[in-house]
Every structure is written in structure tokens, then in C-alpha cells.
Amino acid sequence: MPIDFIAIMPEIVLTVTALLVLAADLALRGDAKQLVNPLATFGTLIAIGFTVFLWGDERTTFGTMFVVDAYAVVFKLVFLVALLAILGISWRFFAEGRYFQGEYYFLLLTSFIGMVLMPSARDLLLLFVALETVSIPAFVMAGLRKRDLYSSEAALKFFIIGVLSVALMLFGMSMVYGFTGTTDLVGIAEAIRAGDADVPLLLGSVMLVIVGFGFKVSAVPFHFWAPDTYAGSPMPVAAMLAVASKAAGFAGLIAIAFVAFEPLAEVWAPVLGVIAILTMTLGNLIALQQRDLIRLLAYSSVAQAGYMLVPFGLARSGSDAIAVNDAAVQAVLFYLAAYAVMNIGAFGVAIAVNRRTGLRSIADYAGLSARSPLLALALTVFLLSLGGAPPTVGLWAKFAILEAITVDVTAFGVVLGSFVVINSVIAFFYYLKVVKTLWMDEAREGLPTLQPGFNLSAVVVVLMVGTVVLGVLPGLITDFTSITSVLATG
Amino acid sequence: MGWISITIALPLVGALVLAVAPELSARGVRAVGMGATVLTLLTSVALLTQFDLSEPGLQLLERFTWIPAIGADVALAVDGVSLLLILLTTLLTPLILFASWSSVTDRLRGYVAAFLVLEAAVIGVFASVDLLLFYVFFEFTLIPMYLIIGIWGGTLRRYAAVKFFLYTLLGGLLMLVAILYLFGQAGTFDYEAVRALELTITEQRWLFVAFALAFAVKVPLFPVHTWLPDAHTEAPTGGSVFLAGVLLKMGTFGLLRYALPIFPDATVEFAPWLLAISVVGILYGAVVALMQADIKRLIAYSSVSHMGFVVLGTFALNATATSASVIQMVNHGLSTGALFLLIGFLYERRHTRQIAAFGGLAKQVPVMAGLWLVVSMSSLALPGLNGFVGEFPILLGTFQENRTAGVLAAFGAVLAAVYLLWAYQRIFHGPLEGADNQNTVDLKPREIGVLTPIVVLIVAIGLYPQPMFDLVEPSVDRVLTEVGVSELEVEPAATTSEEG
Numbered sequence: 001m002p003i004d005f006i007a008i009m010p011e012i013v014l015t016v017t018a019l020l021v022l023a024a025d026l027a028l029r030g031d032a033k034q035l036v037n038p039l040a041t042f043g044t045l046i047a048i049g050f051t052v053f054l055w056g057d058e059r060t061t062f063g064t065m066f067v068v069d070a071y072a073v074v075f076k077l078v079f080l081v082a083l084l085a086i087l088g089i090s091w092r093f094f095a096e097g098r099y100f101q102g103e104y105y106f107l108l109l110t111s112f113i114g115m116v117l118m119p120s121a122r123d124l125l126l127l128f129v130a131l132e133t134v135s136i137p138a139f140v141m142a143g144l145r146k147r148d149l150y151s152s153e154a155a156l157k158f159f160i161i162g163v164l165s166v167a168l169m170l171f172g173m174s175m176v177y178g179f180t181g182t183t184d185l186v187g188i189a190e191a192i193r194a195g196d197a198d199v200p201l202l203l204g205s206v207m208l209v210i211v212g213f214g215f216k217v218s219a220v221p222f223h224f225w226a227p228d229t230y231a232g233s234p235m236p237v238a239a240m241l242a243v244a245s246k247a248a249g250f251a252g253l254i255a256i257a258f259v260a261f262e263p264l265a266e267v268w269a270p271v272l273g274v275i276a277i278l279t280m281t282l283g284n285l286i287a288l289q290q291r292d293l294i295r296l297l298a299y300s301s302v303a304q305a306g307y308m309l310v311p312f313g314l315a316r317s318g319s320d321a322i323a324v325n326d327a328a329v330q331a332v333l334f335y336l337a338a339y340a341v342m343n344i345g346a347f348g349v350a351i352a353v354n355r356r357t358g359l360r361s362i363a364d365y366a367g368l369s370a371r372s373p374l375l376a377l378a379l380t381v382f383l384l385s386l387g388g389a390p391p392t393v394g395l396w397a398k399f400a401i402l403e404a405i406t407v408d409v410t411a412f413g414v415v416l417g418s419f420v421v422i423n424s425v426i427a428f429f430y431y432l433k434v435v436k437t438l439w440m441d442e443a444r445e446g447l448p449t450l451q452p453g454f455n456l457s458a459v460v461v462v463l464m465v466g467t468v469v470l471g472v473l474p475g476l477i478t479d480f481t482s483i484t485s486v487l488a489t490g
Numbered sequence: 491m492g493w494i495s496i497t498i499a500l501p502l503v504g505a506l507v508l509a510v511a512p513e514l515s516a517r518g519v520r521a522v523g524m525g526a527t528v529l530t531l532l533t534s535v536a537l538l539t540q541f542d543l544s545e546p547g548l549q550l551l552e553r554f555t556w557i558p559a560i561g562a563d564v565a566l567a568v569d570g571v572s573l574l575l576i577l578l579t580t581l582l583t584p585l586i587l588f589a590s591w592s593s594v595t596d597r598l599r600g601y602v603a604a605f606l607v608l609e610a611a612v613i614g615v616f617a618s619v620d621l622l623l624f625y626v627f628f629e630f631t632l633i634p635m636y637l638i639i640g641i642w643g644g645t646l647r648r649y650a651a652v653k654f655f656l657y658t659l660l661g662g663l664l665m666l667v668a669i670l671y672l673f674g675q676a677g678t679f680d681y682e683a684v685r686a687l688e689l690t691i692t693e694q695r696w697l698f699v700a701f702a703l704a705f706a707v708k709v710p711l712f713p714v715h716t717w718l719p720d721a722h723t724e725a726p727t728g729g730s731v732f733l734a735g736v737l738l739k740m741g742t743f744g745l746l747r748y749a750l751p752i753f754p755d756a757t758v759e760f761a762p763w764l765l766a767i768s769v770v771g772i773l774y775g776a777v778v779a780l781m782q783a784d785i786k787r788l789i790a791y792s793s794v795s796h797m798g799f800v801v802l803g804t805f806a807l808n809a810t811a812t813s814a815s816v817i818q819m820v821n822h823g824l825s826t827g828a829l830f831l832l833i834g835f836l837y838e839r840r841h842t843r844q845i846a847a848f849g850g851l852a853k854q855v856p857v858m859a860g861l862w863l864v865v866s867m868s869s870l871a872l873p874g875l876n877g878f879v880g881e882f883p884i885l886l887g888t889f890q891e892n893r894t895a896g897v898l899a900a901f902g903a904v905l906a907a908v909y910l911l912w913a914y915q916r917i918f919h920g921p922l923e924g925a926d927n928q929n930t931v932d933l934k935p936r937e938i939g940v941l942t943p944i945v946v947l948i949v950a951i952g953l954y955p956q957p958m959f960d961l962v963e964p965s966v967d968r969v970l971t972e973v974g975v976s977e978l979e980v981e982p983a984a985t986t987s988e989e990g
Contacts, residue, residue, distance in 0.1 A: 389629065389659075390625075390626040390630040395629075402667060402670050403670055406667075406673070406674040409671070421663040421666075422660075424659070424663055425659055425663065428656060429652065432655060432656075433652075436640060436648050436652070439640065440641055440647070440648055474557055475556065475557040478557060
């Protein structure tokens, strides 16, 4: 069977770039090593080019394992644009600190290869390989500051929990294979439909797989690694974990839940719905107590995962549920795209403020509006957007979730919606606390002037403008997400 | 681009100039602010000239595609009610900027820009005829107002700002859910299409509660009013004026524009309850105002009472009372706005708002005392001034529909006279004692200039209110026809007994 190379071009380009970065790092000496960053950026741009080229195409290769459709392309673009932004906020951070730059960029690119594979994977094995490709480089990246105990702690926690979750997932997958006789996602769905779906062990293995992804997206009660890992990792890595790695988890979860286990939706949807409620409520309540900006963002990202899990709680099985499930998947996809923009932006500002001084307590952001009006404005926009205030893209992300609920109103949907509403208000309390500190508190004396550097400033400004422009004209994203359907293949 | 979109765009252009202009002197910033707001006032007057008084529905419709995927448009239009409130907004904003000419110097550029953005958003609220667009504008007003209170406010500003934000946010989100449900039913966010929906009574009840709660927080109605005294007291003068003058009207406007015509059966059903809540608010606000030691807090509680009258008139569902409640929105904006301006001027001179600190000021500052008295009289509805032509028909109409509510509300009007005149007496009459009181200087020409247009309108509306009624009545009648008032008139006894 010939391989469709066009379909896997983005992955190939990223792989080649990653290898080139590793080679360049060996060849370059001293300050010249930082040139690997533009090299990686260039490779990413080419990969984006190939991905855009695939838009509107329907391709399948490696049997039916690997699928390129509108859904996969939109997801891949989210990942690649996130990669571009993370490269932008990484440059100075890694060039100035004493890090192993070449290794970092190589690991980053490798991790993203796994991510762009994820939305195309239609086979348990490929999903597993993609997930491991995302995770294993991330374990190393979390520990890049190897002389820093916190960084080592972060890496160790992340690693142990990551391995545990993967083991659970693999166990579940093997049982699913045992019951259905196939690893193909569509095939699993057919086998479940045809056979006796009430085998308790099959349901148990479905839950194991879902728990595995629950760790990845940091859903409560599998979230407790996230804040420590984010706080200890180098900040660009924390941004990558909070956004891209989480999005990869969601890509996998969508494929598993809505394609393979779609016939069992009546079983897992309530479970994921309850997890969504717990995740957003607990994440928000703990975020209220945080004094460290990165930890606040960490818990807020736990809460955001809760919002993104809400559409999973709405899923149904059967042919008449296609409208509901489509709306649910589109809502998740839209939320992820919006979340990537605003959360990477928030981390970008944190890097700009903390990189030199290491200050990151919220109190250290006092009077930022006087020190750097641009960064203060940007962080304000990102935080308001995370909360979902108009006119930012965050409003439409929440809107998409609520809209998915109203496609077919159920009692459980109303409960989920009420929790989204209540949590949005709670979340504003701590987002506003930071905004208040930025604009209304006096700065301490003797703080150094901020030098974010061109790349970081450019990324922050682009993301800020993007947040507002998409907030005013959300059609720029919905026009794409609204035609995606993961179910078309299922 | 029609006149409405220009009216919304002008303040935004002003804010954009302030955002990107590299070097601007304080004078330059103020000039940009004044220029943009005065031009906006002129274009809103142009809107008035285009308006056809004989047409009760929405006019001057402008429609631009916005989010094609869900069929949401930027659709703007006005009826008599919204046009009147837009005029109130565009009149008050330049006066606010003019009033804070010397009092605000810290981060002036941000202050002026925040007001410009706020003005645009509020005009957007009044002019939207697409539910989603309305929601976006409605929620967006929170952000500039939050910053205005939080950055330029008084000592407890941070607490007040957050409280203001969270209260109104919760209400707004409930409304968003209701809007989404309506979208599910109608398949569009278009106002007229949603209004034409035939909803079951159960649906209407739930949706009415969601909408009414969002607007009740904004009005604010008892018992969700507790954010208002804090926000009003801690906001800078301009913020208080805008809050009282314009932002509260978004709540009563919303009730009249959305809650009544979209859920007519639920409106009739819930009307007695809302009358009861309004009466409680009127009396509660008045009694609490009586006991305040801080003059700004006193006026803040008087707002709770006065806005209760507006809601009372709206839910009396009677052509007289409901039209008058729209007039009363404007009156309250003018008189309470003017009172907050005067308090601001007094505060700039004395840096205190404790009533006990003042006394006998009438001898020292006769102009201020005179204007204060006129404005107080307007607020307590003295015949011949604007307050009377709003409040009296509200009471009259309410009395026709529901005697108990009318009688009880009338006590509120009496109490208003007590707390306003008593405050006036304690501040301006009595012996002139203490160096502070003896050295208070009278209003400057600029400050008199700020108040003059308001006082002129107070007198003019009081003497000849007919043009305003002409503007408002067709639109109000259209709403009341939809609600089917006749139904209510058949069984006034039933509603009275529920009330009692």
C-alpha cells in the first residue's frame, strides 16, 4: 500500500527541522547557538504552509490509521501556531539563561510532532504513539533547569504521574482490543454496536482509557501534578504544557470518545460531565487562593479544562445525535483555539516580567501599568479573555460551550450550563484581582526596567490583537471550526 | 454607515486617537475628549431630526454581517425610547468630561479614553436590535466602568469595583443563557424575529426570570441593589454621574425592550410581584437614605428609591404610567446626575462628604446652594420641574391598576422630600461655623457652565414635557399592545389581592 506523503508532509517537515536543529546545535558555538530558534521557526512556517495546503482535502493513509480532514487540519493549525508563539516567547528566555538550547528546541519540536499526529490518528496504537511522542520530550523539558530543585521536582512528578497514566491507558487499550478484536477506532465502534455492549469489563477499560487522557488534560481528580509542574518548569515549557500538551490530550480524547466509544456515550458522557463540574469548580476555588501568578494560571488552566470537558458531558450515541455531538466537538475545538491564544499570551507577559528578576508573586506585578503600559494592557486583555468578557475571544469560547448545550436542552445540560455560569463569576474574582494589582496598586521602588525583547513583544502584541480582533469578529474562527466534523469519518 | 453607527463610532475614534497619539498635553487630551463627545452629541441630534414620530416601531435600521456561522448581525435601530436614552447619554458624557476638567489629573488619558469607550458601548446597548450584539455591549460596559471606579475612585474603590463587576456579570451570564435558548427557538438573534416567537408559558416564566434578574441587578432593584451604594460612593464624580445617569437606565430599558414584549404572558403574571418589589425598593431606599451621614451615599440610596419608581411605572402596564416611567428615566439621569456633580464640586473644595462637616454654606456659596435647591426640588418632584411630570403620572397610572402599590409608593415620594430637604438644610442652612465652612468658595464659571444645560432641561421638561411624551408614547404603546394590557384591566381585583 503506497504511503500518501502529501498527507504527512507537516509531520515530515517538523521531523526534518528537529533533526536539523539538533545538528545545528552541534555545529554552532557560543552565542551563535541561539540561531537554532529562527531555524525552528522557519521549519514551523513551512509546516504551516503544507498544512494550509491540505485544507479542504480528505486524505487517508497507512490503511485507515491516519486521516487528514478539515477537523485534523484545524487542529494541526492550532498546534503549529501555538508552536510558533512558544518559539517566540522562548528565544530570549533560553538564550539568556544557561540552558541547553539545541536540546530544548529539539525536544520542543519532537513533542509537537506528536501533537500534530494526534488529531489525524484513527487507531489506538497510533494514538498511543502520538501521546508518548508528546509526553516523553515534555518530561525532559520540565527538568531542563537541572540545578534547580523545583525544576527537578516538577520533572519527577510529571514523569511519575505521566507514566502511571499511560500505563493505565495502555492497560485499558489492550482490554478494548481484547473485547473488540481491532485497534481501529471506527472498527471498535462497529464491534461495540454489533456485539454485547454491556460487558462490564469493556466499560471498565473504556474508563481506564479516559482516565489516562484525564491526566493529560489535568482534569480533577487527576490534576495535582499540574500546578507543581507548571511552577517548577522553565516558563515557556509551562506555557507549552498548559496549552499545547493539554490540547493534544483533548485531541486524543475527542477521537477516543466521539469515534471509538461513541456507542457507549450514555455511559461515559455523565462521567465526563461530572468530572467537568469538579474540574472547573475545584480549579477555580483553589485559584482564588493563589499568590503566585504562574500557580494562578496553572489552577486557572485546570478550571479551563473543566469548561472544555463540558461538551463531552453532552454527548449522545445513535444516528440522531450527530447534531449534538458535532456541536460538542466544535465547541471544544473553538475553545482550544481561543484558549491557546489567550493563555500563551498570559505566559508571554509573565516571561517578560519575570525573566530577569525571577519575581512572580502577584504582588510583584503591582504598578505594571506604570512600568510597561503595553504589557499591562496585554495581560489585562488575556486575563479578561480567560474570564470570558467582551470583546475578547474568550467570550465566544464560553459562548460556544453554552451554545452546544442549547442544541438539545437536557436537564444535565442545564446543570452543566449553570456550573459554567457560576464558575465564570468565581473566575473573574481572581482574574480581576490581578488586573487590579496591575492598574491600581503602586509599584515597589527599585524594580529594573523591563526589556521584553523584540520577539516576545511581537508575540504578545500579535496575540493581544488576535484576542481582541477575534473577540469582535469571532466569525474568523467559527467559519472554520463550524464545518469540521470528526464524525464524518466515524 | 448610517447615523447610528457614526454615533457609536465617533467616541471610539476619539479613544483610538488617545491610544495611539504619541505625545499629548493634558489640554490636548481634554480637547480630544470634548471634541469626540460634542460631535457625538451633534450626530445624536441629527438622529432625532431623521426620526419619524408617527412610526412606533424600530427605525433607521442599519445591518452589517457579523458572525455568518450563527447568523448574528450588527443590527442597529432606534425607537422613541432608545433614542431618548441615547440623547441622554450623549448629553451627559461631554458634561462629565467638562466637569472633571481640573479634578482628574492622574492618568488623564486613560480616564478620558475609558469614558469614550463607555459612551460608545452604552449607545450600542440602546441601539442594538440583535440580541447577541446587545449582550456584548451590555457586558462590555462593565470593563471601562470597572476601571473608572477602580483606578480613579475613593478609598474603598477596589472593593466597590469588584463588587460592581461580579454582581452585574452574574446577571448578564444568566441572560446570555436565556438568549441562547431564544436563539435555539428562533434560529436567529434578530430582535423582531425573537419578539415574534410564540413561547409557551413555562418557557416564558423561566426566560423572563433570567432576563429580569439581569436587568434587576442593573437597575438596581431591591434586594440585588447592594452593589450600588458602594459603587456610587467610591466612584469618581464622573463615574457616579455616568452610573446614575446612564448605566442604571440600561436595566429599565432592558425590561421595557426585552422582558415585556418577548415574554408578554409571563410579564402579566409576574407584574404584581415586580410592583411589590418596586414598592419595597422605593420605601427601603428612602428610609435608608434618611439615615445616611455621607451625602454621596444618601443620593446613592435615593437612586434605589427613584429607580424603583421607574420599574413601578413600567410594570403598572398602563399607558400613562409606562410612558412616564421612560420620562422618569431621563429625569432621574438629569437630577441625580446634577446632584452627583454638585457633590463632586463640594468634595473638591472640602475633601469630605460627611453632612455633619457642613453648615450654613448658603451664605458662603449662594450659587451652589441655589442650584442644589433647584436640583433637589427636581429630584423630589416639585410641580413645575421635570421630576413631577415623570413621577406624578407613574403614581396616577399605578393607582389605577393597583391601589395598594400606588398608595405605598406615594409615601416614597413624601420621604424623598424629607431626606433631600433635610440634607439641604443641614448643609446650607444653620450657623456658618468653622474655618473650613467659612472659606468654602463658590462655583467657578466652568462649573456653572456644566450645570446650566441640565438645569435648563430640568425647567424646560417640567414646563413643557409634551415633546418627550410624543417621542416615547408610540413605542410604549406598541410594547403594551403586545403585552395585551386589556387582559390586566379586566381583573384588577385579582392583582390587588395578590399584592396585599
